[in-house]
Amino acid sequence: MWEQRYEQAVRDIIRYSALGYERMLVTAAGGNVSVRHGDKILVTRSGVSLREVGEADILLVDLDGNVLVKHGEFKPSKESGFHLAIYRTRPSVRAVYHVHPPHVTAFTVEGGAFPRVTSAAKNKLCPAPLIEPLRSGSRELLERVAETVRENDEKTQALILSGHGIVSFGETLEDCFQTAELMEDSARIAYMASQIRAASVVSSGAAGV
Secondary structure, three states: OOOHHHHHHHHHHHHHHHHHHHOOOOOOOOOEEEEEEOOEEEEEEOOOOHHHOOHHHEEEEEOOOOEEEOOOOOOEOOOHHHHHHHHHHOOOOOEEEEEOOHHHHHHHHOOOOOOOOOHHHHHHOOOOOEEOOOOOOOHHHHHHHHHHHHHOOOOOOEEEEOOOEEEEEEOOHHHHHHHHHHHHHHHHHHHHHHHHHHHHHHHHHHHOO
């Protein structure tokens, strides 16, 4: 279905899309994945669940978003605009991974910063800039993502979209997936720790009655 030169990128998109769903980084038809191949981008289509992405669910577009190859009447993900904005802003990026990890997202709903509480997160992750709530698929979100990438240095691996999820980017989809998984792991542990603290306070209070 795909030319040989695109086969590895297509396999990577299928693999890491499914892994994102399996690891509960995304649900339903949320999330989108892309890989850069030269001056072209392979990106998942609109409306597909990452758990079932196949070869026919991937489109080829140029850096302006013009569709070059598609199967059927599918359209690129509505979030492909900010994928392309990242590629245009930072040419060293070869892959972009957008998912909705629940614990990371929960902290942003409450206006909190991403909690890098584990040693792995502290050692391997840079602070992730937080972008204010903006409508999914909007021009405003695209422009804000591009602006935030431009304002931060090459060490930045991810952005957090308030109430929406995260966008990780790097040299490979494996890098992007590991960043997203590590961020969610740290946020989950931070949440668990907060529950333990809350239970300890309640227990101490009861003991003092």
